[in-house]
Amino acid sequence: MSKLEGIIKDNLICLLKEQSETLEFVEKLAETGELLFFGGAVRDVYIKNEQKIFPRDFDIAIKFKNERKFYQLIEEYEFKKNRFGGYKFKISGIDFDIWDLNNTWAFKNTDLAASEENLARSVFLNIDGIVYNFNTGCLHAELLKETLKRSELDISLEENPHVELNLLRALVFKRKYNLDLSNKLKTVFKFYKERSNKDNLINNLFEVQLSHYKAEKLSRDELEKELHYI
Template sequence: MVSKTTIKVEIYNLLEDYPETLRFINGLSEFGDLLFFGGSIRDYYLYNEYKKMPRDFDIAVKLHCKTEKTFESFVEKYNYKKNRFGGYKVNIENIEFDLWNLENTWAFRENKLLAEEKNLAKSVFLSVDGIVYNFNQDTLYDDDLRWSIENRQINIVLKDNPQKELNLLRALVFKKKYNLGFSPELKEEYKKSINMNSNFHEILYNLQFSHYKNEYLTNNDVRGELESILY
């Protein structure tokens, strides 16, 4: 695990050769608190170092009052696309950022949880995603990820999720990557999906190509994992 006070320094160190990206991060932080979540924070937290540049950076911005329009204008100066959930995908110096207005993230917009900073880590489907770092305030929320590491299991945090199949694929990838097991609750979610679709292993296998643009698990890997859950 890592002391929270090293994370901001390490983000700056990681990006020191990317001046435009650093300007973007610093500029963005003037509109509100930057809440880093997802793999870019998880892997450093687990390994105490950045072994390589993260695939992307997920950031929810807790905007200051009346800054939403100026925040959008700032982001739209860069190379960006809007996704179907209302967030921004921004590419700067070949580094990708997935940006959200905190209040517009799915679980808050759908009133699954109160739109509060501390609840962002509770809005994820998988416990291994349960980590959020406030870049401005240097505060860390890591209860669910820490639970996974201490118990060597991936659990469900918030069951309602618009991308459940994708998260079940990601759980298989994380199981292999971090050498974790599945909680009984997560196994039940797999069983429900398998019982609803006898071809579920094919769905998960093919989904990795649209999401990761890569093969992390072979078809046999996926089939074997699902069979082990059933039997």
């Protein structure tokens, strides 16, 4: 395990320790298989590893070694299944979205083969291209590293069930990390502007934002300004 991979694990454990049951929950999960942390929580730990800001949720895919033990474990907790086959838990007020690696949306609906390396490539936005194996300490962050090196948001895998959400997220990340939009990403924005007209797209993005973040990251005026220059 490299120094960076060790730092990521240490920071994840420190974050999880801040809430009474979260680390215990993750350690129990790790007994059922290899835990692949992906999404915003591990990305923020990677980018801002000196900061300890508790995330809204954790996304974890599992490479099962003992699937039966997993189903026994989850009976100890309240959970919901979403329409894509994942499990949502709320532990100490924190959301955990848990997936069987082989049954994530991308691996079920595209030609991408299920693997922890490909999980990092199965994202719509390249800034989400990071996976950390909690059990082995292995880090897959080539997409994210390239994003930060080039200071450019781009599309990794265009097939996605939540394109408008990802377009909204692209505008949030553009401001948050001072990134440019790639020509490919601008083309998708233009397609959606033409398909539903700009005003409808602004309304859609604004409502998606409130549903996803439970907060206003960008005002309607800010969304209009961003779309005007694309």
